[in-house]
Structure formats: C-alpha cells, structure tokens
Amino acid sequence: METAQETLTAPAATETVNVSGSVALLEALIAEGTDTIFGYPGGAIMPIYDALFDYNDKLNHILVRHEQGGIHAGQGYARTSGKVGVVFATSGPGATNLVTGLADAQIDSTPLVCITGQVFAHLLGTDAFQETDVINITTPVTKWNYQVTDATEIPEVIAKAFYIARSGRPGPVLIDITKNAQIQLFDFAGYKPCDHIRSYRPKPIVRPQYIEQAAALINSAQKPFILFGQGVILGGAEQEFKAFVEKSGIPAAWTVLGAGAIPSDHPLNVGMLGMHGNYGPNVLTNECDVLIAIGMRFDDRVTGRLDKYAKQAKVVHLDIDPAEIDKNVKSTVPVWGDCKETLPLLTKAIEKKEHTEWLAKFNDYTRQEVEAVIHNELNPTTPEMTMGEVIKQLNEITKGEAVIVTDVGQHQMVACRYAKFNNTRSNVTSGGLGTMGFALPAAIGAKFGAQDRTVVAIIGDGGFQMTCQELGTIMQSGIDVKIIILNNRFLGMVRQWQELFNQRRYSFVDIQSPDFVALAAAYRIPGKLVDDRADLTAALNEMLSAPGSFLLEIMVTKENNVFPMVPQGCSVSEIRLK
Amino acid sequence: MSEAEKKQEFNITIYTENQIGLLSRIAIIFTRRKINIDSLNTSPSEIESIHRFNIVINEYEEVVRKLTRQIEKQVEVLKAYYHTNEDVIWQELALYKVSTDVIAEKVSVERLLRENGARAVVIRKDYTVFETTGHREETDNLINILQPYGLIEFVRSARVAIIKDSEGFNSKLREFERLEPGEEVIENEYLNQGEKVFTM
Numbered sequence: 001m002e003t004a005q006e007t008l009t010a011p012a013a014t015e016t017v018n019v020s021g022s023v024a025l026l027e028a029l030i031a032e033g034t035d036t037i038f039g040y041p042g043g044a045i046m047p048i049y050d051a052l053f054d055y056n057d058k059l060n061h062i063l064v065r066h067e068q069g070g071i072h073a074g075q076g077y078a079r080t081s082g083k084v085g086v087v088f089a090t091s092g093p094g095a096t097n098l099v100t101g102l103a104d105a106q107i108d109s110t111p112l113v114c115i116t117g118q119v120f121a122h123l124l125g126t127d128a129f130q131e132t133d134v135i136n137i138t139t140p141v142t143k144w145n146y147q148v149t150d151a152t153e154i155p156e157v158i159a160k161a162f163y164i165a166r167s168g169r170p171g172p173v174l175i176d177i178t179k180n181a182q183i184q185l186f187d188f189a190g191y192k193p194c195d196h197i198r199s200y201r202p203k204p205i206v207r208p209q210y211i212e213q214a215a216a217l218i219n220s221a222q223k224p225f226i227l228f229g230q231g232v233i234l235g236g237a238e239q240e241f242k243a244f245v246e247k248s249g250i251p252a253a254w255t256v257l258g259a260g261a262i263p264s265d266h267p268l269n270v271g272m273l274g275m276h277g278n279y280g281p282n283v284l285t286n287e288c289d290v291l292i293a294i295g296m297r298f299d300d301r302v303t304g305r306l307d308k309y310a311k312q313a314k315v316v317h318l319d320i321d322p323a324e325i326d327k328n329v330k331s332t333v334p335v336w337g338d339c340k341e342t343l344p345l346l347t348k349a350i351e352k353k354e355h356t357e358w359l360a361k362f363n364d365y366t367r368q369e370v371e372a373v374i375h376n377e378l379n380p381t382t383p384e385m386t387m388g389e390v391i392k393q394l395n396e397i398t399k400g401e402a403v404i405v406t407d408v409g410q411h412q413m414v415a416c417r418y419a420k421f422n423n424t425r426s427n428v429t430s431g432g433l434g435t436m437g438f439a440l441p442a443a444i445g446a447k448f449g450a451q452d453r454t455v456v457a458i459i460g461d462g463g464f465q466m467t468c469q470e471l472g473t474i475m476q477s478g479i480d481v482k483i484i485i486l487n488n489r490f491l492g493m494v495r496q497w498q499e500l501f502n503q504r505r506y507s508f509v510d511i512q513s514p515d516f517v518a519l520a521a522a523y524r525i526p527g528k529l530v531d532d533r534a535d536l537t538a539a540l541n542e543m544l545s546a547p548g549s550f551l552l553e554i555m556v557t558k559e560n561n562v563f564p565m566v567p568q569g570c571s572v573s574e575i576r577l578k
Numbered sequence: 579m580s581e582a583e584k585k586q587e588f589n590i591t592i593y594t595e596n597q598i599g600l601l602s603r604i605a606i607i608f609t610r611r612k613i614n615i616d617s618l619n620t621s622p623s624e625i626e627s628i629h630r631f632n633i634v635i636n637e638y639e640e641v642v643r644k645l646t647r648q649i650e651k652q653v654e655v656l657k658a659y660y661h662t663n664e665d666v667i668w669q670e671l672a673l674y675k676v677s678t679d680v681i682a683e684k685v686s687v688e689r690l691l692r693e694n695g696a697r698a699v700v701i702r703k704d705y706t707v708f709e710t711t712g713h714r715e716e717t718d719n720l721i722n723i724l725q726p727y728g729l730i731e732f733v734r735s736a737r738v739a740i741i742k743d744s745e746g747f748n749s750k751l752r753e754f755e756r757l758e759p760g761e762e763v764i765e766n767e768y769l770n771q772g773e774k775v776f777t778m
Contacts, residue, residue, distance in 0.1 A: 139603050140610065144653045147598075164653055199595050199656045323647040 016187035021151030021177065022051035024188050025115065028158035030058055031191040034086050036077060036448045037061045038070040042090025043130055045117025047182035049088075062448065062477050065469040067094050069441035071101025072467070075110045076445030079428045080403055080453070082236070084165050085445065087114040092130030095137075095176070100435055102141040102172045107432030108257060109234060111170035113161045121149040121178040134176045143171030151184035159194035168202025169321040170234055204322055204336035211342065213333045214316045215349035217290050221314075223358045224250045225281075225288035227273060227302075230257035230431075231295015231319060237340040238262065238424045241294065244347040249354040251362050253281035255296050257431040260421035264400060270362040274302040275566045276413040279373075279575060280365030282566060285310050286573040287361075294318045295339050298328035299432065308571035318342050372577040373563050378418065384557040385533050387411055387486050390540075391418040394456065394484075397540055402454040403428060405446050407439035407463035410492035413562045415458045425450070437466030443481045444473055454482065454544065461487040461513045471523040474549050482543050483525075483551040485516050488558050496561045520551035527551035587616070588642045589661045589668065589739045592631040593623060595654040604631065604655075607648050613637060617670075619736035628656065634737050661741055668739035672717035673699070674708045674724055675731040681706055687727050694720045705730060 019027075025048060029037070037059055041049040052061055064070040067089040074085030089098055095116040105112050119128045135147050144164045148157055154177070161173040218224055226248075232241045238261050245252050245262065251270040252262065262269050271278030273285075282304075285291070291313040296302070303309045306328060317324075317331035318339050325334040335342050377388035391414060394402075400420030405428040406412040412429055421427055428446050430438040443457035464485050474481055491509040498506050517527040526546060530539045530553070543550040566575045594600055601620065608615050617634040635642065642660045650658040678701065681687050691698075696710040710720060717734055 135599055136602055139599065140606050145599070197653065200653045321651065323644070323651045325647075327644060327647075 016189045018185050019188045020047065020051065021148075021154050021181045021184050021186070022048045024151065024154045024186070025158060025177070025182075026051055026055050026059065027188070028155055028191050029086060030055075031193065032158070032162045033083065035060060037086045037088055038064055038073040038077070038445060039088030040064055040067050040070055040090065040094060041088075042092075042094045042117065044091035044119055044179050045088060045094070045115075045177075045182070047179060048115070048117065048177070060448075061088075062444070062473060064441065065472045066467065067097035068100055068437070069444075069467050069470040069473060071098045071105070071112070071114065072435075072438050072441035073445030073448070073470075073473070074112050074114070075101060075105050075108075075438075076405060076428055076442030076447075077449035078105075078110050078112060078445075079442070079449070080425050080446045080455075081449030082425065083449070084111045084113055084162055085449075087112060088116075089114065090117045090130065091119055091134070091176075092132045094130075095134040096132060098174070099137065099141060100433075102138055102174065104430050104433040104435045104438065105172035106141045106143065108430065109170050109230060110172065111165040112172040113158070113165050114172065114174045116174060116176045117182070118147065118176045118178040120180045122180070124149075124178070134174070138174050141172070142174050145174040145176070147176040147178070148181050149178045151181045151186045154181065155188065155191050156194070159192060160197060163194035163197070164200065168200075169231075203320060203338045203341075206335075206337040206341055206345065208345075210333055210335050211345045211349055214292075214335050214346055217314055217316055217333060218248060218250075218292065218346075219351050219353075221288075221290035223284075223288045224248070224290040224292060224355065225284060225313075226250050226252035226292045226294060227255070227285075227296055228252055228258045228261055228294045229255040229296025230261075231339055232258060232261040233295075233424050235295065235320065235338050235340040237295075237338075237343055240340055240343040240347070242266075244343045244350075247347050247352050248350050249352070249359075250292065251284075251355065251359050253278070255299070255302055255431070256416050256429060257427070258296060259416055259419075259427040260424050263422050264420045268359070270359075271366070272417055274299075275304070275568075276417065276562050276564065277302075277566075278366065278417070279369040279564050279577065280362040282564070282572040282575040283365060284361060286312065286571065288313050290314050290316065292316045292318070293329070293331075294343070295320070297321075297324045300328075303328060304566045304568075304570055304572040304574075308573070318346075369564065369577065377414075380557075382557065385531075385536065385554065386560055387414040387488075387556050388418050389533075390484065390486060390536065390554055390556065391415055391458075393536055393540055395420045397537075397544055398454060398456070402426070402456050403446050403450055405429065405439050405443040405455060405457045407457075407459040408434045408436045408493075409460045409463060410488070410496065410560075410562050411458055411460045411486040413493075414486075417562075436460075436463040439463060440467050440483065441470045441473070443483070444470060444477070444479055447479050447481050455480075456482045456484060456544075458484045458486060460492060461485055461489065461516075462491045462511050464516070465511075465513065468519065471520060471525060474525060475523040478548065480547075481549045482546075483520075483527075483549065484543070485551065485553045486556050487513065487516070487553055488556050488560065489513070490558060492560075493562070495559070499559070499561065500565075500567070516551060516553040525549050525551055527553065529553045529555070531555035583638065585636055585638055587634055587636050587663050588639070589663065589666050589737070590631070590633040590635065590642070590646060590649070590658065591661070591739065591741065592633070592649055592658045593656040594629050594631065595656070596622070596627050596629050597654045600652070600654050603652055604633075604649055607645060607652075608633075608635065611641075611645070613641070613645070617736040619738055621738075632737055632739050659741070661739070665743070666739040666741055668713070668737050669711045670714060670717060670737050671709065671711045671735040672720070673731075673733050674710075674720065674729060675705050676708065676724055677728050677730060678702060678704060678706045680727050684727065687724075690723050691720075694723065696720060
C-alpha cells in the first residue's frame with residue numbers, strides 16, 4: 001500500500017496503477033489538498049471506508065453523529081479555512097440527511113464536495129435497500145452533481161467537482177458513486193486537476209467601460225454608500241476592499257455574511273445592514289445618491305420592501321455571478337467579475353476623497369441607536385442578563401480575535417450586531433437558509449479549519465437541541481470548541497414576532513430544555529451554568545482558558561426583543577428602535 | 579402598459595452539454611417559480627455532443643431575462659438566449675389521422691388538406707396520416723376543419739425556432755471547443771445597456 005500510494009500521487013501519466021475506484025477517490029482527495037473529512041459510514045459507501053482504513057495517516061476522518069452534522073461541519077471547515085469542505089455519507093437516508101446542509105451551502109456559496117455511496121448500478125431504479133434518487137433530490141440545492149457508475153470516471157469527475165465547488169461563485173457539489181464503481185479495479189494514470197470546463201465560465205470578463213462608468217458615478221457622488229457581502233471574503237479580496245474603502249472615504253456597511261471582511265472598528269465600517277442591522281445604514285440607504293454593492297445579493301432581509309429600497313440612488317453592483325445583477329435591485333452600472341480583480345481597477349480610477357459630513361450622519365444615527373437600544377442591551381440594569389452583555393463581555397476577553405459561530409435566531413442577530421471581528425473568516429453563521437442546528441457542528445468544522453484560533457459557538461436553547469448529538473463528535477475527536485448556550489427558555493425570535501405581530505399569542509414557542517451542563521457532562525465535556533451577572537466574566541474566562549471544549553449555559557432575559565427591526569413588508573427607512 | 583411589460587410568448591434557446599440530469603436541472607428553474615413550460619424541444623445541435631433546447635413560455639420579459647441567466651449559470655449550459663416570436667422563425671409539426679373512406683367519399687376533404695399545406699405521409703386502406711408544419715394557429719385550424727370528418731388522432735410536436743438575426747452562430751458555437759474562446763463568445767451580451775434582447 002505504501003509504495004502504491006507514492007506512485008499514485010506522482011503525476012506520471014505514462015505509468016498506470018491498478019486500483020479500485022475507492023482508492024482513486026482518496027488519492028484524488030489528497031491531490032486536491034484535502035486533510036479532513038467529515039462523514040458517517042453505511043452499507044453503500046463501505047468500499048470507500050474500507051480503503052480509508054489504510055489512509056489514516058493522510059486523511060483525518062471525523063466520525064460525526066448524523067450526516068447533517070457532517071455537512072455543517074464541512075461548511076464550518078470551508079468557511080474558516082477557505083478550502084473545500086469534504087463530506088462522506090452513505091446512500092438513502094445518509095444522503096437525504098445532507099439536503100439541509102446542501103441547501104445552506106448553496107444559498108451561502110460555501111464550497112463543498114460531498115461523496116455519497118449509492119447502490120450497485122444494476123440495482124438503480126429497483127427500490128433497492130437504501131436506494132434513493134439522490135441526484136434528483138439534490139439538483140436544486142447543488143451547484144453541480146453527478147452520478148458515477150464506472151470507476152474509470154472517478155479521477156476526472158472528482159477533479160471537476162473540486163474545480164466547480166471552489167471556482168467562481170463557490171457552492172456545494174455532490175458526487176454519487178455506485179458501490180460497483182467503488183469496488184471496480186481500473187488502471188489509474190495519475191490525477192490531473194481540472195482548470196477548464198468548456199460550458200462553465202467561473203468569472204465574467206471584466207469590462208473596462210463599466211469600471212470607468214462606475215468610477216465616474218463614485219467620483220461625482222455626494223453621499224455614496226458601500227454595501228459589502230461575503231463576496232469580498234470568498235474572493236479573498238479583503239485587502240483590495242480595504243484599499244478601495246480608504247481611498248474613496250465612503251462609509252461601508254455589511255451583510256451578516258460580510259461581517260469581518262473589514263475589521264469591526266475600522267472608522268469607515270458603519271455597521272450592519274438589514275432587518276436587525278444598525279439604524280444609520282438602514283435609514284441612509286434611502287438617502288444615499290450612489291449605492292455601491294460589493295459581493296452581496298440584496299437578500300430580502302437586507303432590502304426590506306423592495307419598491308421602497310434606495311429608489312433615489314444610482315446603483316453600482318459588483319458581483320461575480322451575472323445572475324445576481326438586476327435580480328432584486330436594478331443596477332445603473334453592473335461591474336461583473338471577481339471583486340479581487342475589479343476592486344483594484346476601481347480603486348485606481350477613483351479620486352481620493354473624504355466624506356466627512358456624510359459620515360457624520362452615520363455617526364449621528366449611531367448615537368441615537370446607542371441611546372435607544374445599544375446602551376441598555378450592553379449595560380442592562382435588570383436583574384436578568386441580556387444576550388448583548390454576554391457578547392460584550394466575550395469581546396473584552398477575546399479582543400475580537402475569536403471565530404464566532406452562531407446558530408439562527410435572536411442570539412444570532414445579537415452576536416452579529418455586537419461581536420467584534422478583527423479578522424476575516426471569523427463570522428460563521430447560517431445566513432441565507434437560516435438553519436437552526438447549524439452552529440454546533442459548524443463550530444466543530446470551523447475549529448478543524450482554523451486550529452490555531454479560538455472557536456466560540458453561540459447557540460440558542462432551541463437550536464442547540466436540533467443537533468446536540470454532535471457533542472459526541474466533540475467527545476470522540478477531542479476537538480476544542482467553546483460552546484455558549486444563551487438560554488432564554490423560549491424560541492425567542494418567533495416569540496418576538498408573536499409578541500409584535502400576533503398579539504402575544506405565544507404559539508408553541510415555550511420550549512423546555514434538558515440540563516445542558518449535565519448533557520455535556522454525559523459526553524465528558526466540562527460545563528457551567530451561569531445565572532448571575534456577577535459570575536459571568538469569571539465563567540467566560542474559565543471557558544476560554546479550559547484546555548479543551550467547554551459548555552457554558554447562560555440564562556438570559558426571557559422576553560427580550562432584538563432591536564432595531566425593519567418589520568417584514570416595511571421599507572428600510574421605517575426601521576423601528578423599539 | 580408598454581409592450582415590454584406585457585406577458586407574451588418567449589422562445590428560450592439553450593445550448594448544452596449532452597448530460598444526464600440536465601433536463602431536470604433546467605426544468606426545475608421554471609417549476610421552482612411556478613412557471614409553466616408551454617413547449618419544450620431538445621435535440622442534438624449541428625455540433626457533435628452539443629444539444630439545443632427550445633423552450634416556450636408565456637411571461638414578462640423581466641422574468642424571462644432572469645430565468646435565462648439562471649439557466650446560463652448551470653455548469654453544463656454553454657449559452658442561453660431568449661427571443662420574442664417576432665425575433666424568430668418558428669414551426670411546429672402536426673400529424674392528423676383520418677379515415678381513408680371519408681377522404682375517398684368527400685373530395686372536399688382533400689381540397690381542404692391541400693389548402694392547408696398538409697401532405698399525406700401514410701395512406702392505408704383504413705386510415706390516412708397527414709402532416710403539416712406551421713404556427714400553432716395553423717395546425718389548430720386544421721383540427722377544426724377535420725373534426726367534422728372524423729379526426730381519429732392528432733399529435734403536435736414541440737416548437738423549433740431559428741433566430742432571425744443570428745450571424746455565424748454555428749462558428750461561435752465551435753469556438754467553445756477551443757480552450758480559450760474569444761471574449762464575445764463567452765460573454766453574455768444581453769446585459770449590454772438592455773436596448774436589445776439577446777444579440778449574438
């Protein structure tokens with residue numbers, strides 16, 4: 001085996017080695033730089049797992065407790081490392097359990113290669129044991145998928161899978177491999193990475209005339225405003241973006257997934273966009289004269305009511321995906337392309353400016369927001385703790401250096417609003433799909449993707465119970481993940497909406513929880529319950545200085561609302577402070 | 579309401595790789611948005627291994643433009659275009675099965691068929707199959723004409739359409755086979771100021 005492996009990785013096209021489809025797959029993964037796989041074995045993927053037994057030294061396989069946990073871990077890994085997350089699952093239920101994660105990765109542009117086992121090719125369509133039509137089930141939620149029924153296809157298909165997953169606008173790819181193809185022996189001629197598919201254009205060509213037009217608009221603008229999203233991070237264009245912002249002097253606000261592309265305390269970072277974003281960025285969207293959207297897709301949670309969104313503004317939209325241009329908001333100038341390429345061109349073409357008065361307007365709104373919302377959220381006088389003050393304390397200890405992984409709901413909005421990010425790839429959350437249960441497994445993957453960083457998962461009491469089986473993965477892998485459960489004894493976000501819009505008819509939001517600390521203890525993970533403000537800082541310190549994983553359950557106000565808020569169906573300028 | 583704001587028939591032309599599952603990947607782009615496909619034809623193009631889809635839907639141009647971009651975004655789609663009926667020459671083929679006795683009896687039927695451009699494909703003792711090609715109204719019209727004479731069976735194909743102002747599209751398509759195709763081939767030109775629908 002050892003000698004065979006050495007020969008295999010060498011790209012000697014003339015020599016071939018007789019190997020199984022499974023071995024060819026693992027060799028392909030190694031050639032693509034894969035070091036970690038999140039997976040769960042089963043009947044139809046057994047030949048691959050059998051081959052994996054001999055690859056322990058090269059591929060670190062993490063046994064998860066549920067395939068959904070596996071794929072969310074793959075997403076977390078991809079988000080912190082910038083590499084392609086790799087996930088293994090068996091056929092049938094194993095594969096269908098991936099669907100939520102695929103949908104999440106598709107909408108949040110996360111690069112994944114998922115390998116699913118499939119029944120023998122001759123059994124396809126016979127309703128065989130654990131057979132399901134994975135290709136058709138996953139078509140709407142994958143960037144590309146393909147079924148392999150012959151081992152000889154494997155090297156080329158895996159090369160395509162990685163190329164498609166990571167290039168252009170990244171996304172999830174699923175490769176379904178029938179059991180016979182996993183077993184079949186064939187002459188493997190070495191692995192060739194893919195760098196071209198004739199029907200696939202990952203990046204549109206940058207058109208100089210659009211750069212010129214955009215620069216002219218920006219130069220003539222009195223009240224320009226930048227909105228940035230994850231595209232900046234996915235393009236690895238953080239430096240280029242910073243240079244653009246600093247030369248233009250334009251205030252910049254972020255979408256949830258764009259957080260961290262520029263440090264939180266950068267003077268031109270004016271805060272978060274959208275439904276629970278900051279006051280100024282929302283209100284002033286409807287006052288700016290030129291809106292410069294960079295690597296963001298005008299999600300409805302960002303725009304609020306579309307027919308009252310930035311109607312006064314000329315829109316410059318930078319995006320790598322042509323289908324995003326004019327999808328929700330009509331652009332005046334579409335700047336197609338990878339922002340890593342377009343931003344430097346734009347920076348070169350614009351004049352150096354300062355928009356002092358305009359920026360002061362944002363600061364003025366910040367003052368109003370601090371007074372009406374933020375001060376009380378971060379420094380409450382109530383006996384019960386708020387989610388905001390926990391984040392504030394955490395910031396003071398981590399100094400904005402930690403990776404923050406959040407689930408979905410009130411705690412997510414609070415964490416995104418108040419957490420400090422000094423670095424890119426630090427905010428891992430389920431943005432587009434809003435997948436409760438995302439955070440715990442994603443935090444495991446996030447840590448594997450950034451082993452030298454502190455990873456803190458912040459999760460609600462509801463979401464934690466959706467994937468808490470992954471405590472088993474933490475136990476077995478020995479990974480160091482800090483877990484904070486912000487327990488308000490409610491499904492808080494739905495309760496907030498029921499309070500505000502359904503006359504406090506609290507329909508099925510009153511959720512009971514187990515003793516989370518005891519649950520962690522059952523998995524041999526130390527933990528602590530904090531329900532007194534006086535203990536908060538010490539407990540956070542204890543958690544962060546613990547040698548391994550640690551679970552902190554923090555009891556917070558039962559009925560607290562996240563504000564500001566743009567109610568659904570309202571314009572961003574109708575944002576409410578209470 | 580201006581012309582552009584009205585729902586109308588659009589012909590979507592898609593060049594794709596010949597790949598299992600691609601039909602479903604394209605179809606769900608419509609079904610996800612609850613848009614009915616009125617006609618769908620898929621067939622190998624003039625270039626080996628490249629297939630051509632012709633899809634007809636009745637929608638607003640704004641919707642069609644977005645759909646076309648979503649289609650073109652698919653990995654195995656080479657190009658997607660949309661055109662109004664005025665921009666294309668289109669045809670549908672129809673077959674009509676009628677009792678041979680009736681035709682023999684009534685001379686007028688044969689005249690009617692000839693007037694409508696139909697030709698006999700099969701003539702048997704018991705039935706005759708006529709074929710005609712044309713626009714939907716034309717093939718519909720012949721159904722109405724034949725109905726009183728005992729139309730036994732009718733079938734119509736999906737629409738095929740050729741784009742009026744395509745210049746050298748065949749040669750552009752061939753460029754895809756090169757590793758580095760020219761800029762105009764790989765770019766989507768329909769974004770260009772929006773004054774024209776898909777130009778080539």
